[in-house]
Amino acid sequence: MNAPEVEQHLTMLATRRLPESWKRGILLASEAARPRALFVPRFVERAAWSAIAAAWLAIAALRTTTPFIAPPSGPPMSTRDVAAHWNQIRLYAVAEFVPVDESATPAHIHIEQELIIHIRPRS
Amino acid sequence: MTSGQLESLYDAHAQNVFAFLLHLTRCEHLTRDLMQEVFLRLARRPRLLVLKPRPYLLRLAHHAWIDHVRRDVVRARTLEQSFSSLDANCFPPPSRDAEQAELSTLLINGLAALPAEQRAVVHLKIWENLTFRQIGVTLDIPTHTAASRYRYALDKLRSAIRPSLENERA
Missing domain, CATH: 1.10.1740 (Rna Polymerase Sigma Factor; Chain: A)
Known part of the structure; x- marks a missing residue:
């Protein structure tokens, strides 16, 4: 038997039928795997992440430029000491952290607020 | 989709x-x-x-x-x-015609004995009617490799059915 005859006999062999029962299971599983979210192009995704990173860097930079009052050296002051020396503490802090020519600016107010919140004892 | x-x-x-x-x-x-x-x-x-x-x-x-x-x-x-023996999984039972059934069984056995790569080429050629170029693209192999695998597979199938045909003639 030559090759074309073998081919012809092969074509006469019917392949098995696909079981009907598989369809539902396979389609259900495929349906579950189908992406449902809105498609976002890669360049849009990259731009969004860049914007988030830039915003985060800007916030971090702003935070580092806010006035920072270092904790005092030496033994901690008692509540009573703070109350007794409150005016001196306030004057020292404002003089130390606010430039002379901006003594009445918001920075001045900010320093005083920080002192009141963090240092001044509650009456 | x-x-x-x-x-x-x-x-x-x-x-x-x-x-x-x-x-x-x-x-x-x-x-x-x-x-x-x-x-x-x-x-x-x-x-x-x-x-x-x-x-x-x-x-x-x-x-x-x-x-x-x-x-x-x-x-x-x-x-x-x-x-590696009779591949009943892939084909339905052969026809009732005794001669045809025997030939079918021999071909099925011959197919079962082929390496998977050759079986894939034979399947795509015989049952999908693809060209060797298309088979090459489908299986990620060069066209001439697809052709030679098919040729080797047919040679093996011919060898598989030859003894039976010789017996018939004798």
Whole structure:
């Protein structure tokens, strides 16, 4: 038997039928795997992440430029000491952290607020 | 891709993917798993679907089978050995005509004895009517490799049925 005859006999062999029962299971599983979210192009995704990173860097930079009052050296002051020396503490802090020519600016107010919140004892 | 589109693709091409995978794996359970994998891949990335879905689906099926073989070399080898005789899984029972039935059985046995790569080429050539170029694209092999695998496979099939034909003539 030559090759074309073998081919012809092969074509006469019917392949098995696909079981009907598989369809539902396979389609259900495929349906579950189908992406449902809105498609976002890669360049849009990259731009969004860049914007988030830039915003985060800007916030971090702003935070580092806010006035920072270092904790005092030496033994901690008692509540009573703070109350007794409150005016001196306030004057020292404002003089130390606010430039002379901006003594009445918001920075001045900010320093005083920080002192009141963090240092001044509650009456 | 909507579920309706997926279903119509299944209706149009699942039989061919099934037959191809069954010839490769010769195991119904594994064929079902791989078919599931093919349609999952299609559902996940529908944009990959090209104008002619069938060659693409056959290609996906072949990739799924290769991935399986790479993942589980030992199991694949065991399956290959366990189905090396009459491959009843892949074909329905032969016809009642005794002579035709015997020839069919010999051909099925011959197909079962072929290496999987040659079986894949024979399947795509005989039952999918693909050209060697298309077979090469589907299986990621050069065209001449596809042609030579087919030629070797036919030679082996001819050798498989020769003794029976000689007996008949005698």
